[in-house]
Amino acid sequence: RKHLKETWKNWVDVDEKWFYTMALRLLLKMPPGVPIPPRYIRHKSHVPKTMFLAALGRPRPGFDGKVGIWRVTKIKEAKVNKHVGPNAGRKKGDDIIVDAPMDAAKYVEMMTTKVFPEIRKKYAGQEKVTVQHDGAPGHSSTEKLLVAAGLKRKRGQPLIELVRQPAQSPDFNICDLAFFRALGVAVRKRRRSTMRGAKRFDIDQLAEDVYQAFLDYFMTSSS
Numbered sequence: 001r002k003h004l005k006e007t008w009k010n011w012v013d014v015d016e017k018w019f020y021t022m023a024l025r026l027l028l029k030m031p032p033g034v035p036i037p038p039r040y041i042r043h044k045s046h047v048p049k050t051m052f053l054a055a056l057g058r059p060r061p062g063f064d065g066k067v068g069i070w071r072v073t074k075i076k077e078a079k080v081n082k083h084v085g086p087n088a089g090r091k092k093g094d095d096i097i098v099d100a101p102m103d104a105a106k107y108v109e110m111m112t113t114k115v116f117p118e119i120r121k122k123y124a125g126q127e128k129v130t131v132q133h134d135g136a137p138g139h140s141s142t143e144k145l146l147v148a149a150g151l152k153r154k155r156g157q158p159l160i161e162l163v164r165q166p167a168q169s170p171d172f173n174i175c176d177l178a179f180f181r182a183l184g185v186a187v188r189k190r191r192r193s194t195m196r197g198a199k200r201f202d203i204d205q206l207a208e209d210v211y212q213a214f215l216d217y218f219m220t221s222s223s
């Protein structure tokens with residue numbers, strides 16, 4: 001009820017999504033008599049996956065609504081040397097990028113160093129931007145820090161107000177309502193040509209497919 005008069009003009013939805021190298025369940029339309037093509041996977045309980053944090057706003061002239069999408073990663077030291085494969089030449093002790101869990105510290109880091117700066121860039125000149133996230137434990141426990149970060153701005157940058165998504169209401173977040181489903185389909189279509197040989201379970205190739213599908217995705221605004 002409190003959003004009945006909301007125009008959603010300067011509104012950004014933020015949420016996370018897992019992307020898998022291969023779906024365990026897949027629907028195929030096969031002609032009669034045609035055998036089902038074999039699908040190979042290393043382990044059905046340990047499908048390689050990676051998490052992304054996405055931020056979306058309402059499209060308007062000159063802005064497609066896509067604030068950004070970022071892979072949840074961290075930097076750590078390599079434990080062994082690599083002589084073959086895509087990482088050939090890497091030495092023990094070199095910094096490498098690996099997937100990281102989305103805990104409270106990582107969420108604050110990504111919101112303050114990636115999401116908020118991009119929002120202030122895309123919404124420059126606006127007085128205020130409302131950012132909505134859900135009530136996940138890693139989100140709700142960091143709200144005080146994020147509210148304080150939203151108040152820190154330079155001249156010409158918008159004030160960022162943080163609100164919590166109503167519980168069990170995916171229709172209040174465009175990410176859960178439609179975007180993640182559509183993006184997942186676009187990623188699977190791209191991977192029909194990239195899932196070949198060793199790249200079938202390559203996390204970096206999956207991340208590249210997600211980024212490209214996000215860039216190619218066309219968002220429209222309804223009146």
